[in-house]
Amino acid sequence: MNAPTRGRAQPSSIEEAMDLLARQAMKPCEDGDVGRALDLVRAELDRMGTVQVELTEALIASQDRVHAMKALAQINVQGVASDATIGLLLEKALTLTDASLVFVFTRSGLVATAGDTTRVDSCVELATQTLAHASQGLLWSTPDDGAMVGALDPDGATERYVGFFRPDGHAFSTVDIPLVEAIVSALGVMLAFNELHQHELAQAAVEREHQLASALAQSVITDQPPVSPRIDIFARTTPASLTGGDFYVFGQTDGSIWFAVGDVAGKSLPAAMLMTRAVAACRIAFLANHDASVVEAFSRIEDELFDHLDDVGLFITMVVGVVDEAQRTVSLVNAGHSPVVVVRDGETQFVPASVPPVGVVRNRVPRTETVFLDHDDCVILGSDGLAEQSDPRGELFGYDRFRALCEQTYELPTAQLGEAIFDAVDAFAKGSPVSDDATLVVFKRAAVER
Structure with a gap:
């Protein structure tokens, strides 16, 4: 082949090569022009093939990313x-x-x-x-x-x-x-x-444990009060949550009915655990001191609970007493508990505390209040969950309203009296959530002696 002509421009693309071939077809070929054009065409075709492969690979990679993005979105x-x-x-x-x-x-x-x-x-x-x-x-x-x-x-x-x-x-x-x-x-x-x-699972497990502990704690409270031929008794407690701190406990011996109504400071599981301990202490004291005075029984309970309460920094408000069935009298000690209402001859009065709650100060000698139950006289032992229930506006039921309610209902039979008090507090709340445990125990002379 002839050598390339000196000074002639070199085709730089396939378009120039094709133009060169077209011109050569119109006139006699010069040495090297056709061969040079064919080489350029071959080179450009190779480059285009490479680009096509790269574009194909890029398209495949792009499609893979699209599929992956769709999978990620799903x-x-x-x-x-x-x-x-x-x-x-x-x-x-x-x-x-x-x-x-x-x-x-x-x-x-x-x-x-x-x-x-x-x-x-x-x-x-x-x-x-x-x-x-x-x-x-x-x-x-x-x-x-x-x-x-x-x-x-x-x-x-x-x-x-x-x-x-x-x-x-x-x-x-x-x-x-x-x-x-x-x-x-x-x-x-x-x-x-x-x-x-995972946090919710752990919380659910804790709540389940609390439910089981609550069920065990509530099971220590006697479902029904003891039956007496001369005294009618109403007892009911409603915990504000799964684990409450209110309690009542009874112990019956020949001719006497021992009782305690209490409220452990605080709520939830710690209060429920302390409540079970308090109920056990009361039962032991009632069995061991069935012929003792109310003050001696209270001292036994305080001795059993004080050190533990002091260690955990809590206290228990409590009323401890005994009913003499033959004499129809109720003798009680009030350790910082309220409301405690006595109705005599149609007049109501609060029984104030004579000693601090159990766990605050030790070895104080309490004063005993004794009530003779005649006709419609009665002793009504509540908890602050009744008096401190609020309505939707935030107003509390209050102790004065509770006392007035006792005046309005004391002539009712014992069971009806107790339910009337709960119903009145519920009606006042108007659907508001309960603020605390609610407990009520009522002692009244039996309408018909059995």
Whole structure:
């Protein structure tokens, strides 16, 4: 072939080569022009083939990312994050970010991984070092941009992070940041919901334990008061929550009915546990002191409870007494409890406390109040949950209203009297939540002796 003509312009594209061939077809060929044009055509066709392959690969990668994004969107990031769900999200993160390794970790170790784990230890070390030198923000890159580290749920109870590592020579760029941030956010939300779910499970377990403890605590309270041929007794307690601190307890011996009505300071499980201890102490005192005075029985109860109450920093308001069935008298000691109402000849009066609540001051000698039950006379022992019940406006039922209610109902039979007081307090509340445990015990002469 002839050598190329000196000084003639060289075709630089397939369009120029085709133009050159067209011109040569119109006139006699010059040496080298046709061969040079064919070489350019072949080179351009090769380049176009390479570009086509690259475009095809890019299109396939783009489609893979679209499918991965759709799969990511279908993962319920607001559901419970099981190990399988977290693993699925990490697998999608691999595809979306072109990473070779993705893992969740804390400063103390790995949580979950996806991808090639052959160099996971060195990658975790590098990610930890990146965190140690990180500035403010939630997403950081390694010095060579070959990896990115993001913070998961930064406000959560546990500091957790996710690391994205690409193969050597494939650095992350600013174009990748929005996608990585989206994945970090999705994974963070999932783990946050998982943490909340675990907390709810733990809370449910605690509440279940409280329910069982409450059931055991309430079971120590006698369902029905003792039956007497000369004295009618009403007794009812309604805890404000699953675990209440109000209680009543009876002990019956020949011709006598011992009783105690109390209110443990505080609410919930601690109050219920103290209540069971108080009921046990009262029962022991009633059995051991059935022929003793009310003051001696109260002292026995105080001795049993004081040290424990002092240790836990709580106290119990309490009324302790005994009913002499033959004499139809009620003798009682009031240790800081209210309301305690006595109705004599149609007139009501509060019985004030003669000693502080049990657990406050020890070995004080209480004063005893004795009431003879004649005709419609009665002794009404309530708890502050009745007098301090509020209505929707926040107004309390109050002790004066409670006293007036006793004046209005004392002539009713014992059971009706007790229910009337509860009904009146409920009506006053008008649907407002109960503010405290409500307990009521009523002693009255039997309408017909049995």
